[in-house]
Amino acid sequence: MGQGSKLGWTSNVIIGLFIAFAIAAIAFFKIESSKANAFVDFKLFSNSTYTGATLSNFLLNGAAGTILVTLTLVQKGAGLSFFEAGLLTLGYLTAILATIRVGEKLLQKWGPRKPMLLGCSITAVGILLNCLSFLYAWQYMIASVIGFTLFGIGLGFYATPSTDAALSNVPQDQVGAAAGIYKMASSLGAAFGVAISAAIFTGLSSEKVVYWHELFIGRTDNVEVRFAAAVALLFNLLMTLVAIAAITKTVPKKA
Known part of the structure; x- marks a missing residue:
């Protein structure tokens, strides 16, 4: 991650790693199949509802890169300490804990599809607020606190309905394997999301901003960092939008 800006996107090392990843993925699929x-x-992935729930779980957990990028941005761009930056995320944890039960109630009332879509949509709005790095620092921090809180609310609404959609649609003798894959999707999503977000942020931080420079208000000595953060956060927003599309396509309206 830290060497991305030095090596460059088209360096032999980066291209070689992409090729190695593709070969390893194909080999894994063939051997496991x-x-x-x-x-x-x-x-298990022949079940479209299970596939959609697992894919959206992977993507929504991938949006965890939002936390890393935002906290790095306010430290580098606004001079906040580790502790001060961490305070911006207090609403995130509180909101998750407060809304998981709400997600259960919504599941009982609506079935899994609506709460999953609602959760992803709220999460997307939260990430979008964290993308507003063109604002003054104090304005961005307010937007970030609200954004992290919405992020947590969205995940709380999504969690239980998604698990129900995934595991209630597979045969009883496959529930154990299905649960393991579903949980693995969470961990892999977070790992990939954080790694890719950090790579985008690090890679673009050293690039000179030419075309969008005038959009950023306030200090101008940190425009590159703010631009890099915005692009990395938009990548996280894209993942939530793809998750919404996957749910819309695969999870039935009536459970």
Whole structure:
């Protein structure tokens, strides 16, 4: 991650790593598909509802990169300490804990689809508020506090309905494997999301901003960092939008 801006996107090392990843992914799929007791049972993904719930779970957890990028931005761009930056996320944890039960009630009332879409939509709005790095520092911090709180509310609404949609639509003898894959999607999503967000942020931080410079108000010595953060955060927003599309396409309106 830290060497991205030095190596460049088209360096032999980066291209080689992309190729190695693609080969490893293909090999993993072929080997696992041929095993009777595979580590990952790809047959589960023939169930479109399970696939959509798991994919949206992967993508929504991938948006965890929002936290890393935003906190790095306010430290580098606004001079906040680690402690001060961390305070911006207090609403995130509080909101998750407060709304998980709400997600359960919404599941009972509406089924899984509506709460999942509502949760993803609220999360998207929260991430969008964190994208507003062109604002003055004090304005951005207010937007960030609200954004993180909405992020937490969205995840709270989404969590239980998504789990229900995934696991209630697979045969009983496959629930254990399905639950493992679903949980693994959470961890992998967060890992990929943080890594890619950080790579985008780090890679663009050293690039000179030419075309969008005039959009940023306030200090001008940190425009590159603010621009890089905005692009990385927009990537996280894109993941939530793809999650919404996956839910819309695969999760039935009536459970």
